[in-house]
Amino acid sequence: MDSIKISPSPLKGNINIPPSxxxxxxxxxxxxxxxxxxxxxxxxxxxxxxxxxxxxxxxxxxxxxxxxxxxxxxxxxxxxxxxxxxxxxxxxxxxxxxxxxxxxxxxxxxxxxxxxxxxxxxxxxxxxxxxxxxxxxxxxxxxxxxxxxxxxxxxxxxxxxxxxxxxxxxxxxxxxxxxxxxxxxxxxxxxxxxxxxxxxxxxxxxxxxxxxxxxxxxxxxxxxxxxxxxxxxxxxxVEGDYSQAAFWMVAAVLNGEITLENLSKSSLQGDKEILNIISKMGANILNEGEHIKVTTSQTNGIVIDVSQYPDLVPVLAVLGAVSKGKTKIVNALRVRLKESDRLKAIACELKKIGANITETPDGLDIIGVSSLSGGIVDSWNDHRIAMALAVASTKCKESLIINNSRVVSKSYPEFWDDFVELGGVVDEWNMG
Structure with a gap:
């Protein structure tokens, strides 16, 4: 089983966002x-x-x-x-x-x-x-x-x-x-x-x-x-991918400072909404010419209708898990039919590491906690679940082991390289 062991650390630096x-x-x-x-x-x-x-x-x-x-x-x-x-x-x-x-x-x-x-x-x-x-x-x-x-x-x-x-x-x-x-x-x-x-x-x-x-x-x-x-x-x-940029934006909000390059300010991508969502939750976002800089900030839970940008659900669940108050993700029924049942998958794995998260028929109810515990989680053979859990590691007290971590190659083959480049502490882990 291909697994990654991540020691919690902040993520800082510049990243050239992969193409959409x-x-x-x-x-x-x-x-x-x-x-x-x-x-x-x-x-x-x-x-x-x-x-x-x-x-x-x-x-x-x-x-x-x-x-x-x-x-x-x-x-x-x-x-x-x-x-x-x-x-x-x-x-x-x-x-x-x-x-x-x-x-x-x-x-x-x-x-x-x-x-x-x-x-x-x-x-x-x-x-x-x-x-x-x-x-x-x-x-x-x-x-x-x-x-x-x-x-x-x-x-x-x-x-x-x-x-x-x-x-x-x-x-x-x-x-x-x-x-x-x-x-x-x-x-x-x-x-x-x-x-x-x-x-x-x-x-x-x-x-x-x-x-x-x-x-x-x-x-x-x-x-x-x-x-x-x-x-x-x-x-x-091809312009940069806002759905992939979302992982780094949330990682910066949780514990870091990341400048994102190769994102079009005039993009038609629905997932560009990630900027508005994290801003409403209290994130610090600076537009620096052609770049976007996101820094660590305390965020507050809100109600998020994801009907127009369902791919953001896993990483928004991670953000909600460590935000103050209650985050409610609604109109997400379709994500049950993705590479995994993403509502079930992200709720199950975040619970393992201390999140207070509950599935609803079409979304998630999340009560924020100050930090996560760490432990062993699984990607459910879903690239977005794996990347979201990697982001969650930045708020863990102990190491996080992600099973089936290579699934990120489905959409973002260089994800782990970029994670390390930003300061992530990663080791391949043999589960025996």
């Missing part, structure tokens, strides 16, 4: 669907991004060049798209990437040929009901194994009206937005409930526009998509 995984997926797909050569800059080859790259290669994308900065481990990729899709592989391995799976299924359905999508871990059982309903309405054949992966699809999408719930996952909406502009006729995506994770849809629309695909947004309730559009090659630099 959400934007990386989108830019790679748009470049691959273009007719010509695009350059996607500032990429980290996490497990999820590798899954999307391999998936798009199955449709004919070529990678002409990879230019990697060995100091930062950031890469610029030159991608050649053919302007049309072809079937080079029948089986597409999505690893544990929900984005890869849900983004690529509609693209496969443009070809009308048989494709099989596989995965591993929790992805195997993550729900695809929105697409199954679409398949039935569109006459697309599909089969799975008792509702789980592998999923085999065969059939073509047709222009028309696509009804999708807005409170399940924005990934289904994004997947259709990639594919529908390439159909021969016009389509509409009708959102049947309130749209949650709106920021992710905004990111999709923005990246599509950069590659010359235009979709009309009518108040986040109806999206009009003209057919016969063409993706035009573009150069795209």
């Amino acid at each position: 995984k959400s934007l990386s997926h989108r830019a790679i797909i748009c470049a691959a669907l273009s007719n010509g050569i695009s350059r996607v800059e500032n990429i980290v080859f996490s497990e999820d991004i590798l899954a999307t790259l391999e998936g798009m290669k199955a449709f004919g994308m070529e990678i002409l060049d990879i230019d990697t900065d060995l100091k930062t481990n950031r890469s610029d990729i030159t991608i050649k798209g053919k302007g049309y899709l072809e079937k080079l592989k029948e089986v597409i391995d999505c690893r544990e990437s929900g984005s890869t799976l849900r983004f690529l299924i509609p693209i496969a359905c443009l070809l009308g040929e048989k494709f099989t999508f596989t995965g591993r871990g929790k992805l195997v059982e993550r729900p695809l009901t929105s697409y199954y309903n679409m398949f039935k309405a569109q006459g697309v054949k599909y089969s799975n194994v008792n509702g789980k992966l592998p999923l085999t699809v065969e059939g073509s999408l047709k222009p028309g009206v696509y009804e999708l719930a807005g409170n399940v996952s924005s990934q289904f909406i994004t997947g259709l937005m990639f594919a529908l502009p390439l159909l021969s006729g016009d389509s509409i995506i009708e959102i049947t409930t309130e749209l949650e994770s709106k920021g992710y849809v905004d990111l999709t629309l923005d990246v599509l526009h950069r590659f010359s695909i235009n979709i009309e947004n009518n108040k986040d309730k109806r999206f009009y998509i003209s057919g016969n559009q063409k993706y035009i090659p573009a150069d795209y630099k």
Whole structure:
């Protein structure tokens, strides 16, 4: 078992925030669907991004060049798209990437040929009901194994009206937005409930526009998509990831002083809300030109509606655990269907180290304590749980051992290196 032992210490220094995984997926797909050569800059080859790259290669994308900065481990990729899709592989391995799976299924359905999508871990059982309903309405054949992966699809999408719930996952909406502009006729995506994770849809629309695909947004309730559009090659630099920056911001608030670089002040990322949340709780935040500096401060509990930024739940739970008073996280039901049941996972692990935290059906009730105890915790094979627990170590009295710590490679392969660079005291630990 891969484990990390962390001795409590403050985290201080500067950190270059890794590129947004959400934007990386989108830019790679748009470049691959273009007719010509695009350059996607500032990429980290996490497990999820590798899954999307391999998936798009199955449709004919070529990678002409990879230019990697060995100091930062950031890469610029030159991608050649053919302007049309072809079937080079029948089986597409999505690893544990929900984005890869849900983004690529509609693209496969443009070809009308048989494709099989596989995965591993929790992805195997993550729900695809929105697409199954679409398949039935569109006459697309599909089969799975008792509702789980592998999923085999065969059939073509047709222009028309696509009804999708807005409170399940924005990934289904994004997947259709990639594919529908390439159909021969016009389509509409009708959102049947309130749209949650709106920021992710905004990111999709923005990246599509950069590659010359235009979709009309009518108040986040109806999206009009003209057919016969063409993706035009573009150069795209991926901005820093606010969902990853959130871990360092909270770590600084708890015990440290961290300056964050490579974050866009004008970003459309929904997780940018982390700045407003920790500010409301009393955090010290300084905007220093192109950088954001966060320093240690006493925070107070508040009610946090996470419907638009569910990925922040684990690290906000850690912040709430050592804030004064009560923190209440609400509208988080969807995080039960992520890489782990994140409400159950973070509540279980924080309780082990002394937090006063209780699950509710759609959130968490947390009564703050002054410090945490330390001990042995588990990541639940979930990258965000592992990183959140690493942040919790800064407020522990004793060492914290995190089992299955290498799971961070799913989204942030350099996380432990950055943790040490900021002063974290880390040893690999053999659990025998």
